[in-house]
Amino acid sequence: MESLTTPNSILRRQHIQNFSEASQLEPHWGYAYRVVPCTNDPGSCAYLDVVYDAHDAGMLYTGIFWATVLGILLIWGIGRRVFPAREPVDDLLAQLSTNESTPQRPKPSFLSRSFGAVASSLRHHLLPTAPLRTIFGHTTRLQLVILAVLTSYLSIWSFVGIVYGKWVTPIKGQPADVVNTRTSLGPWADRVGVLAYALTPLSVLFAARESILSAVTGVPYTSFMFLHKWTGYIILVQSLLHTLGWVLIEGWLYKPQPDVWNKWVVQEYAIWGFVALGLLVLLWICSFQWVVKNITGYEFFRKAHYVMAMVYIGALIGHWEELQCFLVPGIVLWVVDRLARLVRMGMLHCGYQRKEGRWGFSSAEAEAKFWKDERFGDVVRLDFEHHQKAWSIGQHFFLCFTEGSLWQSHPFTPLSLPQINNVGDVKHSYIFRAKGGETRKIARVIEEKLKEQKEGRTTTNVVLQGPYGENIVEGLTQDVNVLCVAGGTGITYVLPVLLRLVREKVNPDRKIELVWAVKRKQDLEWVEPELEELRRLGAAHGLQIRIFVTAEDVAPGVRTTTGDEKKVSEDVDTKSVSVGSDESQNQRPDVNVAVNEFVANVAQGSTRVFGSGPPSMITELREAVAQRNSGSKVWKGEGRFDVRLVCDDRLEW
Structure with missing residues (x-):
């Protein structure tokens, strides 16, 4: 219990609770303090019991939700370490039993056939592109199944642990026919709002390039982008339902009107709530492919997305700071992701530069080749050597062209085999088709430079960030x-x-x-x-x-x-x-x-x-x-x- 002198006393529900008659305030994690004992009418007290019990249950359920997520990641991560990708047991037995360079494969074991049969059956059913392509894009059935499981799991937590009922209560100083109608819409609207807060750091995790999820699961960060997008849509729906619920309560069910509405809508936490919802809707609209392609462009969308997302989280803190336990980690994860990108770039380009004979930062000078193609888009090939560790086959780098915009980078997969030469350099080779935007600008620069230089070759400087992605040839044995x-x-x-x-x-x-x-x-x-x-x-x-x-x-x-x-x-x-x-x-x-x-x-x-x-x-x-x-x-x-x-x-x- 807290005394009335508690500096954190919350009066946002003072139209329901009478703080002036309270002897103590009961704290509830993530919610307003409760007046103890309840001095309202019996109906209002019964309603408050439902509100606080539902909220406490909701906080428990968000804990269970995150425990489930972390538990899956823990089991997955341990499984990858205990059972890493390696040659099949049957192949190892074959190699032990013969000295031939290409051993004769024995008959597959029961265990090998069992795992192979299950994996093959799952691929047969879940690998094809999901239906409703206009809605879900070119994603697989597996991604859609994961989204359906996540949505179903959240739907369960949205409704359980709430007592559903209706309480008609009198209003002091008002005629007998002017009453408040209290329903379980309020506790339910709060529940979906809490879940929207709880999903925020998960959405940030799905979007991170320096992905903790990838480090644990081995799944490349690009595979989480679909879930990032649809987790955002779930948060939008939850926020709309939360807002709609309280708009109906404060603007219709509570009396007298419009006094209750006018008093509620000017409160600071309500204003911040509408600001957060507006930003969320704007994020949703700006994510449409048509908008990105025809209005904003990808780079503007990406930068604006970062800014609006962080302002949105700030508005959420202003709306209900008691739940910032979900929001601060989201901000921290985003900042860590950005800093890690800078560290990666610095590690690739900072150090002793042999050509210049100095220490410091230096971009990579790439030899550029150009193929004119007015119909399908010009093609550029870049070749250069860079002092670094070898990446894994299938990984990609983000390239920033210094002769273009320093604020833009694009992902490219090296076509060269990652091998370190005798001086510690690795050869990079890239090909890209210049259809528009930054790549088109760089292609034009290279084309003009080639026209000016008689020797028929030119160079351009690039800044690397990476590598990202996974080793796609892991476990690729000679019998595959x-x-x-x-x-x-x-x-x-x-x-x-x-x-x-x-x-x-x-x-x-x-x-x-x-x-x-x-x-x-x-x-x-x-x-x-x-x-x-x-x-x-x-x-x-x-x-x-x-x-x-x-x-x-x-x-x-x-x-x-x-x-x-x-x-x-x-x-x-x-x-x-x-x-x-x-x-x-x-x-x-x-x-x-x-x-x-x-x-x-x-x-x-x-x-x-x-x-x-x-x-x-x-x-x-x-x-x-x-x-x-x-x-x-x-x-x-x-x-x-x-x-x-x-x-x-x-x-x-």
């Missing part, structure tokens, strides 16, 4: 068959995988294939050195390269390069269309056929598909991979139907 499917500049995602494979020991039973769709045959020049290495080293591995030219009138042909053991075939499959045809964007390889044929020709072992390209291609790839997964066949020992997909949205299956 690999199919790479790429569209356009998506080749950068799969090339390092192939370059690593062709440098490994040869497994004659392993199948490796690349399917790449490009607009023009000239586009092969982007990665000509890497393609030449694949042709040269891939012969021994039986690597098949199939390149589809989709928007150029060229005669189809086949080039064959022979190696010491096997040939490497490069099929240039042409879908010829006239320039300017509306069908040019749809002319590409049949992804479903490519996956089916690949799996059908696998001799032994499981299959991993790496994909990168436009959303439509990834959608088709998910469907194709899901259809080839079969838990029953994996259980019977047919490992080729254990097909995993690793695509450029960093969601691995």
Whole structure:
């Protein structure tokens, strides 16, 4: 109990409780103090019992909610450390039983077949793109299932532990027919408001680039963006319901009107509540793709999103500071994320600069190559070496171009194999298509510099931040068959995988294939050195390269390069269309056929598909991979139907 001299005494419910007649104030975590004993009429006292009991239960339920989240993360994190990705038990046994470089695989064990069958069945049902694509975008069924579980869990906590009823109470100094109608709408509106507060730090966690969730689970931060977006929508709905509930109570159920409403709406906490809701609605409107594309632009949206989100959290503290236990962690997590990004950048660029012979900060100087393409967008390739640790295959960096805007950075996946040379440098190579915004600006700068310089080469400086993402070849043993499917500049995602494979020991039973769709045959020049290495080293591995030219009138042909053991075939499959045809964007390889044929020709072992390209291609790839997964066949020992997909949205299956 607290005495009346408590400096934190809260009078926001003084229209219900009579503080002047109170002997003590009873504290309730996250809510207004309660007058003890209750000196109101019996109906009001009964209503206050329901209000405070429901709030106390709600605070307990938010604790259970966060205990559930942290418990899942704890179990997940421990599981990753105890059972890290490694070669299957069957492979280890095979290696112990033979001295051959490519051991004969034994019959899969019961445990191996069980885990494989369950995983394959889950991929078959949950990997395809979710329905209602106009609402949920190009996300998977798994993401939608996770969202449904989260929404259902929150819905349960929104309604349990509340006594539902109605209390009609008299008003002092008013005629007998002027009464207050008190219902459980108030406790319920408070409950959804508390849950909205409790979800705020989770939303921040989902949005962090320096993600604690990724560090614990191993899931890349990009896979949490869908949940960040929809957690924000849930918070918006909860806030609207909370506000609507109290607007109905204060503007209709309580009497006399409009006196009660006028007195309530000018209170500071109510004003801050409306400000917070307004900011939340503005955040929602600005997140629409149409608004970002046609009005704000992505960079303005991103910066405005940060500012509005922090002001929104500040407004929430002004609305109900007793619940800042949920809000302060959100601010701290955001600040830590921003500082960690700066630290990463500083670690990459601060130190002894060999070229300048000094200590300090220095950007990386990249050699730039340029391909003019007025129809589909110019293409730029950057190559440079930088002193740093090697990243993992599949990770990406954020590049800031010093000749553009220092306030903008864009994510790019290196196409080069991360290997440290004898002086501690690692080669970076990037390709991007300049369609608009910052990339278009940099492409124009490079084009102009090339026109001015007679030697036909130029440079541009970049600042790196990263690496981010996960190792996509973790657990990729020599018995795993690999199919790479790429569209356009998506080749950068799969090339390092192939370059690593062709440098490994040869497994004659392993199948490796690349399917790449490009607009023009000239586009092969982007990665000509890497393609030449694949042709040269891939012969021994039986690597098949199939390149589809989709928007150029060229005669189809086949080039064959022979190696010491096997040939490497490069099929240039042409879908010829006239320039300017509306069908040019749809002319590409049949992804479903490519996956089916690949799996059908696998001799032994499981299959991993790496994909990168436009959303439509990834959608088709998910469907194709899901259809080839079969838990029953994996259980019977047919490992080729254990097909995993690793695509450029960093969601691995």
